[in-house]
Amino acid sequence: PPGARQFIPPQAGTLAELRTAAAGCRGCELHRDATQTVFGRGDESARVVFVGEQPGDLEDQHGLPFVGPAGRLLRRAVDDAGLDPAHLYITNAVKHFRHELRGRRRIHQTPDQVHIVACRPWLVAEFARLRPELVVVLGATAAKALLGPAFRVTRQRGALLPWPAAAEHPQDFTRASVDDTGTDAPAARLLATIHPSAVLRADNQEIAYRGLVDDLTVAARALT
Ligand code: URA
Numbered sequence: 001p002p003g004a005r006q007f008i009p010p011q012a013g014t015l016a017e018l019r020t021a022a023a024g025c026r027g028c029e030l031h032r033d034a035t036q037t038v039f040g041r042g043d044e045s046a047r048v049v050f051v052g053e054q055p056g057d058l059e060d061q062h063g064l065p066f067v068g069p070a071g072r073l074l075r076r077a078v079d080d081a082g083l084d085p086a087h088l089y090i091t092n093a094v095k096h097f098r099h100e101l102r103g104r105r106r107i108h109q110t111p112d113q114v115h116i117v118a119c120r121p122w123l124v125a126e127f128a129r130l131r132p133e134l135v136v137v138l139g140a141t142a143a144k145a146l147l148g149p150a151f152r153v154t155r156q157r158g159a160l161l162p163w164p165a166a167a168e169h170p171q172d173f174t175r176a177s178v179d180d181t182g183t184d185a186p187a188a189r190l191l192a193t194i195h196p197s198a199v200l201r202a203d204n205q206e207i208a209y210r211g212l213v214d215d216l217t218v219a220a221r222a223l224t
């Protein structure tokens with residue numbers, strides 16, 4: 001697929017302008033079977049940005065990220081970890097709902113590397129506007145987008161990693177492209193953890209949930 005790059009306004013616009021442009025993205029085939037683009041949302045001066053996988057069924061219908069069961073669990077974990085929910089921005093690595101039809105049901109399909117790569121320019125553009133101090137990577141798809149295919153969340157979760165050295169294409173995140181306002185942005189860091197959906201699927205949800213909260217507590221401490 002050609003990717004999202006050609007749909008991004010050439011002038012550094014606001015997040016609202018990006019969101020409007022993303023609504024018309026045809027950078028890969030996923031827009032065809034989805035209801036709408038689900039762009040990030042939250043505090044535009046957030047110090048922390050969460051990156052999930054892709055919108056689910058409910059998110060696709062409402063046009064907002066993390067409004068379903070995974071989002072509910074994530075908000076609870078954010079709260080338990082001591083992160084301020086009012087000062088977060090939440091987005092996804094892929095901005096259309098990839099699914100297959102089984103009868104009338106729409107079954108989630110994990111995005112492929114081609115969708116992650118095609119959609120990545122939106123994520124880069126969001127970071128360029130937000131200039132977060134900390135990026136929390138939720139699960140394998142977001143990790144593929146930002147840390148490359150070799151990264152293993154299960155082994156490397158819960159640790160503060162340097163940014164942008166950790167990124168697969170660090171040139172996209174250099175100060176020059178990220179800090180397009182010319183102000184002195186704090187150097188961002190990154191922390192990977194499991195996806196809240198993995199907690200919902202876990203055999204022992206309580207242990208999985210505690211692990212998520214522990215990782216997010218590391219994130220919360222890094223901000224103080
Ligand atoms: N899972 C995600 O990764 N993102 C959403 O927005 C919802 C569920």
Ligand code: SF4
Binds near residue numbers: 003
């Ligand atoms: Fe564009 Fe991303 Fe949607 Fe593909 S998934 S059409 S790249 S917004």
